[in-house]
Amino acid sequence: MLRNFHIICCYSATGCLQVYLLYPDGKVTTFYQLSDFFVPE
Numbered sequence: 001m002l003r004n005f006h007i008i009c010c011y012s013a014t015g016c017l018q019v020y021l022l023y024p025d026g027k028v029t030t031f032y033q034l035s036d037f038f039v040p041e
Helices: none
Strands: 006-011 016-024 028-033
Touching: none
Parallel strands: none
Antiparallel strands: 006 016, 016 028
16 A cells, blocks of 8 residues: 655656655655656657
């Protein structure tokens, strides 16, 4: 179960968006990449 985590949205220089899950213990996990679903025009 996912509890006590922060969602961080990071925009890269190419304009792609990555969403990370930041846990209290400092572990950062890649949640998903919007760039995998959306291709910049």
